[in-house]
Amino acid sequence: MRTDSRIYVAGHRGLAGSAIVRRLRDGGYGNLLLRTHAELDLTDQGAVRAFFAAERPEYVFLAAAKVGGILANSTRPADFIYHNLMIQTNVIDAAHRCGVKRLLFLGSSCIYPKLAPQPIREECLLSGPLEPTNEAYAVAKIAGVKMCAAYCRQHGVEFASVMPTNLYGPGDNYDPETSHVLPALIRKIHDAKVRGQDEVFVWGSGLPRREFLYSDDMADACVFVVSKLPWSLGGEVFNVGTGEDLTILDLARLIARVVGFEGRLAFDISKPDGTPRKLLDVSRLRAAGWRARTPLEHGVRASYAAFLEIDGAHPPATHSSKEKRYALDHS
Numbered sequence: 397m398r399t400d401s402r403i404y405v406a407g408h409r410g411l412a413g414s415a416i417v418r419r420l421r422d423g424g425y426g427n428l429l430l431r432t433h434a435e436l437d438l439t440d441q442g443a444v445r446a447f448f449a450a451e452r453p454e455y456v457f458l459a460a461a462k463v464g465g466i467l468a469n470s471t472r473p474a475d476f477i478y479h480n481l482m483i484q485t486n487v488i489d490a491a492h493r494c495g496v497k498r499l500l501f502l503g504s505s506c507i508y509p510k511l512a513p514q515p516i517r518e519e520c521l522l523s524g525p526l527e528p529t530n531e532a533y534a535v536a537k538i539a540g541v542k543m544c545a546a547y548c549r550q551h552g553v554e555f556a557s558v559m560p561t562n563l564y565g566p567g568d569n570y571d572p573e574t575s576h577v578l579p580a581l582i583r584k585i586h587d588a589k590v591r592g593q594d595e596v597f598v599w600g601s602g603l604p605r606r607e608f609l610y611s612d613d614m615a616d617a618c619v620f621v622v623s624k625l626p627w628s629l630g631g632e633v634f635n636v637g638t639g640e641d642l643t644i645l646d647l648a649r650l651i652a653r654v655v656g657f658e659g660r661l662a663f664d665i666s667k668p669d670g671t672p673r674k675l676l677d678v679s680r681l682r683a684a685g686w687r688a689r690t691p692l693e694h695g696v697r698a699s700y701a702a703f704l705e706i707d708g709a710h711p712p713a714t715h716s717s718k719e720k721r722y723a724l725d726h727s
């Protein structure tokens with residue numbers, strides 16, 4: 397990839413896409429093709445083909461997707477399967493038609509089987525039943541991974557996929573209804589501090605272990621894969637993570653420390669925990685020479701600083717009065 401290559405980042409205003417744009421700009425890549433959702437709806441095949449034919453990108457980072465937390469995924473599965481299948485099918489096929497040199501598709505660690513052995517290796521894909529709450533999303537994303545592999549096999553193109561673990565970073569989604577666990581905890585603990593609460597209730601027992609990757613590290617991995625790896629690897633899948641996990645309890649304590657919340661953390665065990673542990677095996681990318689660099693506390697501090705910058709847009713959320721609370725004391 398040359399610094400003047402024509403590079404299309406799909407989804408450039410999202411958490412992942414905006415980090416990829418930052419990383420590319422930092423690396424001197426100045427010829428970025430960017431379109432907002434309003435300018436180019438990627439579910440519209442005609443519009444996508446016209447865009448590729450007119451702009452002729454050489455490299456594509458496919459970070460546009462319909463993404464949501466457990467609530468959104470479990471209540472609107474049709475939206476998640478439809479939008480994601482359409483976006484990725486249109487972009488991958490148009491990239492092939494226009495002779496794109498390399499395309500990187502962003503999958504997700506949540507598309508591995510629910511009971512995959514830990515840490516999860518790339519070979520585990522399609523080896524068992526999926527987590528039911530996000531099955532529709534996962535099926536769409538698996539289709540994207542397999543579509544890249546099929547185009548490589550049939551057409552000899554250089555399309556690959558990365559499977560990032562849970563991401564967090566500047567510009568994350570802090571909506572209480574649709575956010576993922578780390579931004580949701582930042583939001584909840586920040587709100588508690590602002591309101592002067594002496595207690596915060598955290599969803600579940602606090603005991604499940606999870607892995608979190610700073611979005612800029614994920615972007616660095618994406619650029620590494622596209623620009624540095626030999627592409628006999630077309631169709632390959634690369635896990636992207638830190639290789640380290642921690643309990644939700646330890647995460648909540650870390651966030652409370654960063655936010656400056658001095659009250660008590662209580663755990664609502666009426667809420668489901670999900671799988672006890674989710675950690676990616678990152679040895680494939682490590683062997684190739686890449687590893688994550690941002691310590692979790694550093695990344696959470698940077699994310700919270702960015703959150704505070706747009707604090708006007710984050711008035712304290714109202715919590716449901718029906719929320720059933722059982723305190724589990726970890727102190």
Ligand SMILES: NC(=O)c1ccc[n+]([C@@H]2O[C@H](COP(=O)([O-])OP(=O)(O)OC[C@H]3O[C@@H](n4cnc5c(N)ncnc54)[C@H](OP(=O)(O)O)[C@@H]3O)[C@@H](O)[C@H]2O)c1
Binds near residue numbers: 462463505561
């Ligand atoms: N967040 C994570 O923890 C995580 C973890 C692993 C993998 N990933 C992967 O990273 C990718 C991006 O996730 P994200 O967290 O960055 O999501 P995000 O913040 O919601 O961003 C998604 C982007 O896609 C755009 N988009 C959605 N539908 C579109 C459409 N029909 N046409 C054009 N643009 C559209 C959105 O634009 P609008 O906002 O304007 O709709 C937004 O810019 C996904 O493939 C996801 O699986 C994310």
